[in-house]
Amino acid sequence: MGKVLMKGNEVIGEAAIHAGCYYFFGYPITPQSELVAYMAKRLPEVGGLFLQSESEVSAINMVYGAASAGKRVMTSSSSPGFSLKQEGISYLAGAELPAVIVNVARGGPGLGNIQPSQSDYFQVTKGGGHGDYHTPVLAPANLQEIIELTSDAFRIADQYRTPVILLGDGMLGQMMEPVEFNEKTETGDNFMKDWATTGTEGDGLPKVITSLDLNDVKLEQRNHRLQAKYRKIENNETKVEVKNVEEADYVIVAYGTVARIAHSAIEKARQDGIKVGLIRPISLWPFPKKIISDTSKNVKAILTVEMSAGQMVEDVRLAVEGKSPVSFYGRTGGIIPTVDEIYREILKLGKGVTS
Amino acid sequence: MKTAFERTNGLKDVDTHYCPGCTHGIIHRLVGETLAEMGALERTVGVASVGCSVLSYDYFNCDMTQAAHGRAPAVATGVKRVLPDDRLVFTYQGDGDLASIGMGEIVHSAARSENITVIFVNNAIYGMTGGQMAPTTLMGQKTATSPLGRSSAAQGLPIRVSEMLATLDGTTYIERVSTHDVAHVMKAKKAIRKAFDTQEKNKGFSMVEILSTCPTNWGLTPEESLQWVKDEMIPYYPLGIYKDLREER
Amino acid sequence: MKQELIIAGFGGQGVMSMGQLLAYAGMKEGKHVSWLPSYGPEQRGGTANVSVVISDKEVGSPVIDKPTSVIALNNPSFEKFEPMLIEGGDLFTNSNLVDISSKREDIYFLPVPATEIAKNLKMERVAGMVLLGAFITKTKVLSKDSLLEALINVLGEKKKHLIGVNEEAILAGENLIEKKLFLTK
Numbered sequence: 157m158g159k160v161l162m163k164g165n166e167v168i169g170e171a172a173i174h175a176g177c178y179y180f181f182g183y184p185i186t187p188q189s190e191l192v193a194y195m196a197k198r199l200p201e202v203g204g205l206f207l208q209s210e211s212e213v214s215a216i217n218m219v220y221g222a223a224s225a226g227k228r229v230m231t232s233s234s235s236p237g238f239s240l241k242q243e244g245i246s247y248l249a250g251a252e253l254p255a256v257i258v259n260v261a262r263g264g265p266g267l268g269n270i271q272p273s274q275s276d277y278f279q280v281t282k283g284g285g286h287g288d289y290h291t292p293v294l295a296p297a298n299l300q301e302i303i304e305l306t307s308d309a310f311r312i313a314d315q316y317r318t319p320v321i322l323l324g325d326g327m328l329g330q331m332m333e334p335v336e337f338n339e340k341t342e343t344g345d346n347f348m349k350d351w352a353t354t355g356t357e358g359d360g361l362p363k364v365i366t367s368l369d370l371n372d373v374k375l376e377q378r379n380h381r382l383q384a385k386y387r388k389i390e391n392n393e394t395k396v397e398v399k400n401v402e403e404a405d406y407v408i409v410a411y412g413t414v415a416r417i418a419h420s421a422i423e424k425a426r427q428d429g430i431k432v433g434l435i436r437p438i439s440l441w442p443f444p445k446k447i448i449s450d451t452s453k454n455v456k457a458i459l460t461v462e463m464s465a466g467q468m469v470e471d472v473r474l475a476v477e478g479k480s481p482v483s484f485y486g487r488t489g490g491i492i493p494t495v496d497e498i499y500r501e502i503l504k505l506g507k508g509v510t511s
Numbered sequence: 512m513k514t515a516f517e518r519t520n521g522l523k524d525v526d527t528h529y530c531p532g533c534t535h536g537i538i539h540r541l542v543g544e545t546l547a548e549m550g551a552l553e554r555t556v557g558v559a560s561v562g563c564s565v566l567s568y569d570y571f572n573c574d575m576t577q578a579a580h581g582r583a584p585a586v587a588t589g590v591k592r593v594l595p596d597d598r599l600v601f602t603y604q605g606d607g608d609l610a611s612i613g614m615g616e617i618v619h620s621a622a623r624s625e626n627i628t629v630i631f632v633n634n635a636i637y638g639m640t641g642g643q644m645a646p647t648t649l650m651g652q653k654t655a656t657s658p659l660g661r662s663s664a665a666q667g668l669p670i671r672v673s674e675m676l677a678t679l680d681g682t683t684y685i686e687r688v689s690t691h692d693v694a695h696v697m698k699a700k701k702a703i704r705k706a707f708d709t710q711e712k713n714k715g716f717s718m719v720e721i722l723s724t725c726p727t728n729w730g731l732t733p734e735e736s737l738q739w740v741k742d743e744m745i746p747y748y749p750l751g752i753y754k755d756l757r758e759e760r
Numbered sequence: 761m762k763q764e765l766i767i768a769g770f771g772g773q774g775v776m777s778m779g780q781l782l783a784y785a786g787m788k789e790g791k792h793v794s795w796l797p798s799y800g801p802e803q804r805g806g807t808a809n810v811s812v813v814i815s816d817k818e819v820g821s822p823v824i825d826k827p828t829s830v831i832a833l834n835n836p837s838f839e840k841f842e843p844m845l846i847e848g849g850d851l852f853t854n855s856n857l858v859d860i861s862s863k864r865e866d867i868y869f870l871p872v873p874a875t876e877i878a879k880n881l882k883m884e885r886v887a888g889m890v891l892l893g894a895f896i897t898k899t900k901v902l903s904k905d906s907l908l909e910a911l912i913n914v915l916g917e918k919k920k921h922l923i924g925v926n927e928e929a930i931l932a933g934e935n936l937i938e939k940k941l942f943l944t945k
Contacts, residue, residue: 161784161795179593187799205592209585210619217582217616221589224576225556229593247579270799331822332780332795334787353574353590355554355598362523366559366577413822420820464598494825 159334164324165190167299167335168232168258170200171306175227175339177256178204181218181289183211184301185237186270188260192232192360212237216244216257223253224365226352228310228344232258234326235276245319246285249382250367254313256306257291258322263490271490272326274412277467280321281441288379290386291439292393293321295412299333305438307342312393314347316385323440325463327413327492332420362466396444397436400426401451404433408504409472410446410461411437415492418461421498432502440468448475455480457505461498462486521547523572532726532733535563535632538686539570541700542603542630546573555599556590558583562605562611563638571603578602581613584620599710601628607637610646610672617676624681624715628706630670634723635744641726646670649747654728662673669747673720677753683715685754689722691740695750705757708746714760722748761816763901764824766841768809769833769857774888778831779810780877781892781914785816785906794822814901829899831891832858843866850898852891863931870894877932883922886929893933904930 161169169191172180192208199206209215215231222229233241238259248255261276263269280293292312294305302324309320353363369375399419401407410418415436422432435451437444452458458480460469465477469484476482485501487493518524521543529535546552555573560564561580568575578586583602591600609617609631620627636654637643643656647669651660661669673687684706688699701723707715722744724736731739765782768863769775781796785794796811810822829850832838838851838858845851847866862869870892874887889911897903913924 159787161780161787161793179589181589182821207588207592210615213582214588214616214619215586217579217585218589218592220578220582221558221576221586221591222593223587223588223589225593227593229589241578244582251577308676326799327796327822330797330799332783333819333822334793353556353576354594355556356574357553363572364575364577366568366575368565368577370566416819417821417823425819494823495821496825 159336161332161334162299163190163330163332164299164302165260165329166194167302168322168324169194170337171303172230172256172310173202173204174341175197175228175305175307175310176342177230177310178202179222179227179229180204180206181209181215181222181229181231182206183215183233183237185234185261186271187329188232188234188258190329191260205289212240213244215239216248219255219257220244220248220251220253220381223248223255224353226349228254228314230256230258232260234262235264235273238276239279242279242285243357245282245291246283246287246289247367248319249289249291250283251365252317252318252382253365254317255319255487256309256313256322257319259324261323261325263488269471269490270326272328272413272463272492273488273490274325274414274463275465275467275488276323277440277462277464279441279469280323290441291319291321292389292442294395295438295440296328297412297415297436299328299331299335299398302328303335303337303379310342310344312389314344316389318385318389323412325413326490327485333426337435366460393436393439394442394444396447397434397438399429399434399436401433401435403431405431405456406459406502407433407451407455408459408461408498408502409433409435409437409468411440411468414419414461414463417493417495418498420495423501424495424499425502430502430506443471443475445471445475448472449477449479452476452479457481457483459501459505460484461501463492464488519544519547521545521552521572522570527570528566528728529563532724532736533563534723536688537696538630538632538699538721538723539567541696541703542601543571543699545648545703546599549707549711551599551707551711554597554599556594556633558587558590558600558602559605560608561639562608564603564605564632566704568602569630571627581608581611583608583613584616584625584627584629586622588620588625591625591627596713599628599707601630601692601707603630604632605638605648606631606633606635606645607648610670617672619675620701621679621716621718622681624683626710626713626715628710629716629718630703631718631720633672633720633748635669636728638725638728642725644706647672649743671748673718673753676718681716682718682754683756683760684709684717685720686752687720687722687750689740689745689750690724691722691737709757712757714757720748731757736753761901763812763814763829763899764827765812765814765829765831765895766809766824766827767812767831767833768837768841770805771808773833774885775808775833776810777914778888778892779812780911781907782812782814782902784913785902785910788909789902789906791815792817792819794819796822804836807834809837809841829895831895834858835860850895852895854887854891865868868898870898872933872936874933878929879931881928883925886926889926889929890933893930894937895933897934897937904934
């Protein structure tokens, strides 16, 4: 197909279509609106369906309906709208329905602003809605990786019957980079969806999709089943990129676009002879605890960099369990940390200054 | 011996959880019978809502999916839009679900003329949660959250959903019926059939609002409840067809 | 080789599309590129800027803190980005729209009368192409052919007739640099 220059938001849309997703329900919000517009244009061209809902709440429930009927389906939003979807995501998790939900995150809390942010980490990785559940979260750092991870997201959703979140930020959504799509597109037909409510015609007794169990014993059984599934996902679907960690004195943990900026800072530091490595969680849940734990035994300090006031750093500290000092550097409000700022934080590590 | 009456195949052979004298059971039967008579059970997907009818997925003898509170029309939109046209999709919602928390979803699915059928059960109160005020609670009606009786100053005025939705260009068939006596039950069934026929012929949004009872939370006997529907509810919620564009569409 | 360019001006001056042309041309040359706009309400009449990275290596940060080049299309953009330029960097302005001069001794200041040149070509809208012609000639980051190819791609069949005047604009920009028709520091 060759390389094409596309905006991140549009790449997500095309990647979804390539992954066999022909149904999209969405609502406009900056900085993800290009994705909604792209789907509105592209899906009818490929025989799919785009519907603009009256609200984020409706969109996620339309997704619930389409997923109930066994179709690969997506919705997308940005932080404030994503919060509105959390109720629906809890229902999807409870009813074990596969779907992919995109969050092109922006500054918060409240209406915040439209600049890039990573301050939705807690709400995407810790369940977000009510009840004991997790959603797998994939966080691409560049536009080519969006294609790979969108395909992964649909596969994970279908394989484990779970909603999956694709987490980016305004920068990833708005930027352009060359990307290359596979000639071949997926269908998702390899997943048997004999649980789907499509009418009983030809398949026996009526099926029910619900997250309700008024009987406490049965609801606990359902929870056990969900937890067993989450352990399986933790074992099979943890994804991480590791660079120059083997002989490193210091390691930066960062994800998404911030990992790119951190990488530039690391290169600068290495030119100065400072041995710094990078751990980039690609799946934020399941979180790559093991590699961080193992690495922490061999390094002098770990620095976590985020576009937040410090969210992922909590998971890093849990993984490190005190085996090395963990410091944090973050910018909030839509401000992107610069290469120089991160470089200065690396220098502080050498002086034993941790924040 | 000739069989005069039997269970409908439209409902599963199970006991329901509804209170004595509640007309949900009758309405379930009317919907189930209609789908069975249309030969549509195997190609129907129902959407249960939140409220007393939350467990309706255990009663209807067809595929069922259960929606979050108020969101049934959105879920039904998702189901209907991705399945082949011969699939019938209906929601079964109470007045708290449809007219309060789900007002946005019902209005917009009606405006889009989603080709779905909405069974709207109006008993002027929240039943499942124990008798709180609904948007359809009548003036002066005492509930757990309007203990002095609903007043316009304190709680505002009841919403007439059928009349309101009929003003939307997207709606095709809207009728309000009642279940307080046999004649009205038979009329209700006809309305339900017309609504599903509307969908079957791809003519767009159809809704039947069915006035129903709640003896438990109204504090009345089943007989008194039926009388209350007739004497109190129908004057405020007049029965009749509010929209019928089946021929035009 | 790595060029980190910020193009800045008012919304509607074609800042975003200028950046996009360069990114596209870079991609066609097999280089690594990224294009990152300032986005939001500021697109509608306020100041707008775009960061374009063109590199032989994978692009790390698409955010540019220390541009190697700046193209400023109005005074506020000049004031904002001139101090950020690296030592030895190139500062291009549309001198018909920017009436300030750089006092920095450690950069190349390249005021290009782009609007005037474009007017002489009877199409004011090609002022941006004059600047891009100057930019690629001075920095040697891309070939003129790649830029033209990008242009043909963007214009498409419908606006094919505009290729000629755009090419002339690019040539005029190139000419300015080659003949050193302005002072550099």
